[in-house]
Amino acid sequence: MKIKDLGSEFKLLDKIKSLSKKINNNFISQIGDDCAIIDKTKEAGKYELKRNCKTSKTGNGKYELITTDILVEDNHFSMKFSTSFQIGAKAIECNVSDIASCGGLPRYCVISLVLPKDTTVKFLEGLYKGMNDACRKYNIDIVGGDTTSGAIIVINIAMFGEVEKDMLCRRSDAKVGDLILVTGCLGRSCSGLNLFLQGKEKLGETKYYLEPVARLNKAREIAKYVNAMIDISDGLASETRHICIMSDCGAVIYKDKIPIDKQTIKDAKTCGKDPYDYALSGGEDYELLFTLSKNDYNKHKHLFKDCFVVGEIVEKEKGIKLAEIINGKEVKKELGKGYEHF
Template identity: 40%
Template sequence: MTIKEIGGEFEMLSRLTRQYPQAPGLVKGIGDDCAVLDYNEEQYLLVTTDMMVENDHFSMKWQSPQQIGKKLVESNVSDIVCKGGNPGFAFLSMCLPKSVTYEFMEDFYAGVYHAAERHNVILAGGDTTHGDIFVFNLALTGLVKKDSLKLRSGARIGDAICVTGELGGSTAGLKLLLHGKNGFLNDYLEPLCRTADEGATIAKYATATIDVSDGLGSEVTHICEQSRVSAVIDYAAIPLSPATISSGSLLGLDPHDFALYGGEDYEIVFTITEKSIPELKKEFDDFRVVGKILDPAEGIHIFRDGKKFPVKKGYDHFSL
């Protein structure tokens, strides 16, 4: 039986990790953006890891080594900051083809160091081996104050669902490249995640958080599953940039689908009580309300033109 046949990567992980052991000091294990470990009286230790595989997460046809290095760091930092944490030490593991040049790796590391400097990340170690294609994996630690940690499991009925920035730009750029079209590509080639200060400010007021790796629909579903609630997403409220809207028009596709089911925007989706929204806006206002948390019996759906539509699955590595 293939992974696709059992329901995809998330169903596979759910089955394989159902019986993973609990351990003293493990506050939150599998199922959130980071593992959360007890660290000291005031802080938790956050640990995350993300892998990028050639011809899946990046392509030499349109990305430079420096852009690949930047994206690797940004994707990991996003997991830390969306929990309200500060990123710390990084560990880089690489699978390199034997034909790789020193100049390529020099440029790649320049991208890693550029993004690391932006987020005060220190590269502290890693591993290297050889293979047929490039594979890069970054493991990243971080620290978060215990009273600032926000997991996916804190959403409550009546909370507003919000998202920072604009969505869909990364998928729009990728689709333009795949179709040989000209347009705005930077959100795909050089995505930037939120900073630790922004994440910490959101965490002061949010009830649950998650970063946008797999699309708004997928991230809201993850929050609902962990919080044991349901949700409605307002189709008309999904924030799209003019460039993303233009890309959709050029491609003959709905740009809202880029936001809902694309991913790699590295924005933050969060839930918040209605009364806390004005307080958050005094400190950070680059977000929009895009939905509401509902009773579990309501189901997870999108509200568009007066009708309800079920939320489809977001990006899944084994769905193609």
């Protein structure tokens, strides 16, 4: 059997989980969450890390967060469309987005690069200028990494952060009856990419694809009231499914409530595409998808005035559905899987 025969990225993650054995006692998240969550106040176990590794300490009221993301040339970025500065900044932003979705703050990172031997020094300088610019914005230190040569450019970042225990958000804590919200309009990044792919980039908006921004400040504002949260890197459909699987629940997303701005609708038409496909399956919006109780939503409405209610959490038996009005009647169908890497 080959990886492609597993059928989906979800099945691949299940396989990886089955092959990964837990040794220490202070790892409190599941493999598959946006970050690994470490309780530094608990005893790790019989093995202790010594030397060769950078160590960190967090206060008794905080968890340590660890996340990692890979950007692969011609998969996550193209040298034809993006500057090296933009690529570097994006590499940091997508990792910050993972920390944000857990309610935390990023602190430092290590960067590993695969570079073809004919990569220009100018590209490397631009890449690190972009990374450093983004790191300054979030007060992140670059503290190490690794390099090797290869056929294409690969950027891997491991980022470390921390979160107060009362602000921790995971994918696995959605509750039946919760509202589902997003922090902004969706589909804008995918729209920009499609403009580039069709050679129509001068006819529309591409900045959301080229220069994504993590919603760190918003995450910090709302984290205390959120039950489950995830960043939208693979589309609304995929992220909703992640929350439902890890929270053992179902969901209904209302198509007419999905926020898509006028520019994205216009640009999708230019490319002959459906803007709802961009929002549901396009990915790389790096908005936040989160759930919270109706009571907390009503009690703290001022915090969510710039967010959009797009659905609700339901019992697992009801499935994961997309609801839309057709000929005056509500029709529910299975919500798609979203963007798949495999």
